[in-house]
Amino acid sequence: MITVLAVVMGFLSSLSSLFGMSRKDVNIVVVGLDNSGKTTVLNQLKPPETRSQQIVPTVGHVVTNFTTQNLSFHAFDMAGQMKYRSTWESYFHTSQGVIFVLDSSDRVRIELLKDELWMVLDHKDVHARGIPVIILANKMDVPGAMTCSDITAALNLTLHRNSSWSIHSTCALTGAGLDAAMQALSVEITRHLESRRS
Numbered sequence: 001m002i003t004v005l006a007v008v009m010g011f012l013s014s015l016s017s018l019f020g021m022s023r024k025d026v027n028i029v030v031v032g033l034d035n036s037g038k039t040t041v042l043n044q045l046k047p048p049e050t051r052s053q054q055i056v057p058t059v060g061h062v063v064t065n066f067t068t069q070n071l072s073f074h075a076f077d078m079a080g081q082m083k084y085r086s087t088w089e090s091y092f093h094t095s096q097g098v099i100f101v102l103d104s105s106d107r108v109r110i111e112l113l114k115d116e117l118w119m120v121l122d123h124k125d126v127h128a129r130g131i132p133v134i135i136l137a138n139k140m141d142v143p144g145a146m147t148c149s150d151i152t153a154a155l156n157l158t159l160h161r162n163s164s165w166s167i168h169s170t171c172a173l174t175g176a177g178l179d180a181a182m183q184a185l186s187v188e189i190t191r192h193l194e195s196r197r198s
């Protein structure tokens, strides 16, 4: 009975998404060191008329809603300063995806960045649940910024096989690269949700 109901509901929800009537609701958590561009990224993803002109440092967390073709996102924009970082992990288990924003021009904090990113990728609520991590190599417009392959090498990311991750260059000021990254996130989240249903 429960199985039949679940199948019927799954059919209805795919039918309605086919006709664009409803989008699946997903939570994502947006993390990264302070000043990497998390709030600016989320501001770019909002409809133009709702964007803020002034970005102020985030304290605690701020929820931002936006939609892509098939998904309705509730994004938790986490503060990146040291004293707030331990609060990130309490959001992982209720999220269907993680966006990790980094500043590609910040070579000084690369070791710290590595520790924080690996902490996320190795967190049980991320890798044991198989949720995707989309890494935004932001501030690609800054002269001398590291490329995705520089960052992948410097952070030893190719060694990391436990979590599903991908890295994309972005400029949050102009929005360059964000569509492609969000498309990749949507595809991964949809794939993950479907694999759990079957």
Ligand SMILES: Nc1nc2c(ncn2[C@@H]2O[C@H](COP(=O)(O)OP(=O)(O)O)[C@@H](O)[C@H]2O)c(=O)[nH]1
Pocket (backbone or CB within 6 Å): 032, 033, 034, 035, 036, 037, 038, 039, 040, 041, 055, 056, 057, 058, 080, 101, 138, 139, 140, 141, 142, 170, 171, 172, 173, 174
């Ligand atoms: N050059 C450049 N600056 C950026 C970019 N993204 C964000 N910034 C700037 O970086 C600073 C920190 O951004 P913010 O979104 O507050 O970072 P957060 O602490 O991660 O939320 C702000 O001055 C932004 O204007 C980018 O892609 N390129």
Ligand SMILES: *[C@@H]1O[C@H](CO)[C@@H](O)[C@H](O)[C@H]1NC(C)=O
Pocket (backbone or CB within 6 Å): 014, 017, 018, 069, 070, 186, 187, 190
């Ligand atoms: C959105 O859903 C439609 C219908 O279910 C599907 O054909 C399309 O590939 C989906 N797009 C994305 C980006 O997942």
Ligand SMILES: *[C@@H]1O[C@H](CO)[C@@H](O)[C@H](O)[C@H]1NC(C)=O
Pocket (backbone or CB within 6 Å): 063, 064, 065, 074
């Ligand atoms: C985001 O969406 C949720 C659920 O629909 C709603 O409760 C919340 O008020 C929205 N937040 C903003 C900032 O629009």
Ligand SMILES: *[C@@H]1O[C@H](CO)[C@@H](O)[C@H](O)[C@H]1NC(C)=O
Pocket (backbone or CB within 6 Å): 154, 155, 156, 159
């Ligand atoms: C990357 O991994 C290799 C092999 O495990 C190790 O020798 C090297 O120190 C690591 N580099 C960094 C930056 O962690």
Ligand SMILES: *[C@@H]1O[C@H](CO)[C@@H](O)[C@H](O)[C@H]1NC(C)=O
Pocket (backbone or CB within 6 Å): 122, 159, 160, 161, 162
């Ligand atoms: C993968 O996860 C296991 C624990 O589940 C951990 O012991 C191991 O170090 C991780 N390896 C890599 C390469 O992430």
Ligand SMILES: [Mg+2]
Pocket (backbone or CB within 6 Å): 038, 039, 040, 056, 057, 058, 077, 078, 079
């Ligand atoms: Mg912020």
